[in-house]
Amino acid sequence: MGASKKRLTEGSVLSDDRPHVKTTPITEDRTYKIHCGDCLEIMRSMPDNCIDLIVTSPPYADARTHTYGGISPDDYVDWFKERAEEMYRILKPTGSFVLNIKEKAVEGERHTYVLDLILSMKREVGFRWVEEYIWHKTTAAPGKWKYRFRDAWERIIHFSKTSSVKMNQDAVKVPIGNWTEARLKNMSKNDRERRNSGTRSGIGRKISAWEGKKRVYPSNVLHKSPVAHNTGHSAPFPDWLPDFFIKLFTDEGDIVLDPFSGSGTTFRVAAQLGRTPIGIEINPEYIKGNSLLAL
Numbered sequence: 001m002g003a004s005k006k007r008l009t010e011g012s013v014l015s016d017d018r019p020h021v022k023t024t025p026i027t028e029d030r031t032y033k034i035h036c037g038d039c040l041e042i043m044r045s046m047p048d049n050c051i052d053l054i055v056t057s058p059p060y061a062d063a064r065t066h067t068y069g070g071i072s073p074d075d076y077v078d079w080f081k082e083r084a085e086e087m088y089r090i091l092k093p094t095g096s097f098v099l100n101i102k103e104k105a106v107e108g109e110r111h112t113y114v115l116d117l118i119l120s121m122k123r124e125v126g127f128r129w130v131e132e133y134i135w136h137k138t139t140a141a142p143g144k145w146k147y148r149f150r151d152a153w154e155r156i157i158h159f160s161k162t163s164s165v166k167m168n169q170d171a172v173k174v175p176i177g178n179w180t181e182a183r184l185k186n187m188s189k190n191d192r193e194r195r196n197s198g199t200r201s202g203i204g205r206k207i208s209a210w211e212g213k214k215r216v217y218p219s220n221v222l223h224k225s226p227v228a229h230n231t232g233h234s235a236p237f238p239d240w241l242p243d244f245f246i247k248l249f250t251d252e253g254d255i256v257l258d259p260f261s262g263s264g265t266t267f268r269v270a271a272q273l274g275r276t277p278i279g280i281e282i283n284p285e286y287i288k289g290n291s292l293l294a295l
């Protein structure tokens, strides 16, 4: 394994910056492993408050029945909710849950199961709906449907358990971009002061804040390619996706779980970043995939 493996001995307590909240250790034999089975059962066997980050992409309802099965859109929220309750239980109070999903179209319109799921996660499971990132797929495949154009974006939803979330914003800064050069060269007096919107919306901006900066915080629209390692899986993550959120929400040694791990991209990237990975995948064929061998 290329990663520096942080040893967790039985009985050791993982750090948490909210000392009044009891976090629970997870035994070492659970980590650095892709467990084969239904994530519902495997998460049920894990202690409370033991995971720093969950990054995952579950089946998009029954969009890929021909490869790894699926769940009918009408049953999706109930199916996901019982798994989400386990995710909530095992996530540390400072932890984050990053969910990549997109609703499929059924009979010529978008199904509402993702919208229903967000509401259920918040109102029934208890997660906070912190943010929604849009993944703009810069190289989306060609296509056109009767009432829609090609699908070039997916949701990446950030949920948390509490308002004290671990977040390393400096770890994911991006190059400032060429467009700013011309804009910053031609700044008016107004650009040098914080200007509040004339509509009294409370929104303000100060263009000169970016002067002299080479790297800045990204926006919540991630312009990224879907290109992924060829692992034999029909829907693998591109490496940048777990990489971005693992750097953003964890420190070295922290525990990263992907409960629908497929070919193990999250697992591999987490290990490469020196985090402690755990995967769960129901299909044993995917566990034999290349990404584990590549560690």
Ligand SMILES: C[S@@+](CC[C@H](N)C(=O)[O-])C[C@H]1O[C@@H](n2cnc3c(N)ncnc32)[C@H](O)[C@@H]1O
Binding pocket: 037, 038, 039, 040, 056, 057, 058, 059, 060, 068, 233, 235, 236, 237, 259, 260, 261, 262, 263, 264, 265, 266, 280, 281, 282, 283, 286
């Ligand atoms: C969208 S794919 C994930 C792909 C993954 N992000 C990767 O990089 O390869 C969803 C995966 O969830 C698995 N799966 C479906 N139901 C599951 C369950 N109940 N428990 C665990 N895994 C499940 C499927 O076999 C499939 O590999």
